[in-house]
Amino acid sequence: MASCLSMLCVGGMLMLLSPWVVRGGHQDDIAAVSSSSSSSSSSYLRRRLLNMGINLERKTYKLPHYIEQNLVNWDNLERSIETRDTPIFWHVLKSGGSSMKTMYATCYHLVVASETGELIDRQQQESLVIQQQQAESGSERRLQEEEEVESEVVSPMEWIQKTINEQWQMWDEPEETQNNNNQLYVVEAEDGRKYVNVDVTTPEGISRASRLGFSSSGLADIIFSPLLRESSELLLDGDNHKGRMFAAFRHPVDRIVSLFYYLQHATWEPTYNAQYATMTLEDYAYSPYCESNWMVRSLVNKMEGPLEPADIEIAKEIIRKKCIVGLMDRMDETIIRFHAFFGFEDDNALTCGRDNFSTAAGTQTNSHKHPTLDPKEDTWQTIAGKNRLDIILFEYALELFEEQTEWMKRENIL
Secondary structure, three states: HHHHHHHHHHHHHHHOOOOEEEEEEEEEEEOOOOOOOOOOHHHHHHHHHHHEEEHHOOOOOOOOHHHHHHOOOOHHHHHHHHHEEEEEEEEOOOOOHHHHHHHHHOOOEEEEEEOOOOOHHHHHHHHHHHHHHHHHHHHHHHHHHHHHHHHOOOOHHHHHHHHHHHHHHHOOOOHHHHHOOOOEEEEEOOOOEEOOOOOOOOOOHHHHHHHHHHHHHOOOOOOEEEEEHHHHHOOEOOOOOOEEEEEEEOHHHHHHHHHHHOOOOOOOOOOHHHHHHHHHHHHHHHHOOOOOOOHHHHHOOOOOOOOOOOHHHHHHHHHHEEEEEHHHHHHHHHHHHHHHHOOOOOOOOOHHHHHOOOHHHHOOOOOOOOOOOOOOOHHHHHHHOOOOHHHHHHHHHHHHHHHHHHHHHOOOOO
């Protein structure tokens, strides 16, 4: 077993030194190991790579400016006391983010910025239009009835002036006043959950929120978005309104398998593809639709094309320096950890979150049952092969989770 683990670790590190190619629309890494290498040099390389893999690296890499400037280092406690930094949850799909989002809105009563606010606002606006149309229809019927009883005589000039006034009133009324499309405000769902009326899960929605002055509005208590680059660059600013990143991680293969079964039926999702409904998991794994290192690509803002060895290091540096790490497989611990770190002092909220949104509770939002996949199966190996860098990043997150736990205990946070 020990030798097997060693080989996996060596292989994982060799991938960082090897040439990279794009094949079938996905990123693959190919270890170029020379068969002519001597036995001694091979042993030396194996020992060196093992040491590199075991120890968390502390080499400093230059981070993108919007990450460095707009996100606070996670262990900067002095700033958290002096200012009100906005928690920003990097939502890696099918890793417990939907449960977290609902938990903070339901149990903690925080105002959430995600995609939900725009949806609720649209539904409320449509409902209001219907009510107005019904009211206007009733008024027209009453007016007709009154006119039948007593007809009002209006002079031509009065009619013209009335028409002009109505036209000018319509022209003078800004479009944003008519439908509130260009105003930021908090909407409330029927069950009392509160959201900002924007969608910060799409580039278009984030751009709109930024134009409306989201960062300075102070409306959102917490942000949920899968787009870390766009949200940190446009929804925050490096002077007065910084963010504090946190996330929940899940093994990439388990996450992608779950995502596939979810998207087979999730016709409401923008990423839905009708072809998923007729695909098997094996078909999906070999298809160009299967994810390939989404986490690393998202962190370094390189969604297409080949990745480079430095990309995984930058991704690791971002979560090491900026991210408070949670784990979906240890959701109860994660809920407690976030609660303690962000200073949420409502113990009733914590109890509500643990009772209703931990993995053990079995009531997670957006969860669905699906077949499990054995790591020995070819399909599992195929998905893993397309996501080797995400697996490296996930394993690094596991190490950080333990490191941060020890740090929080030393600081009397946990």
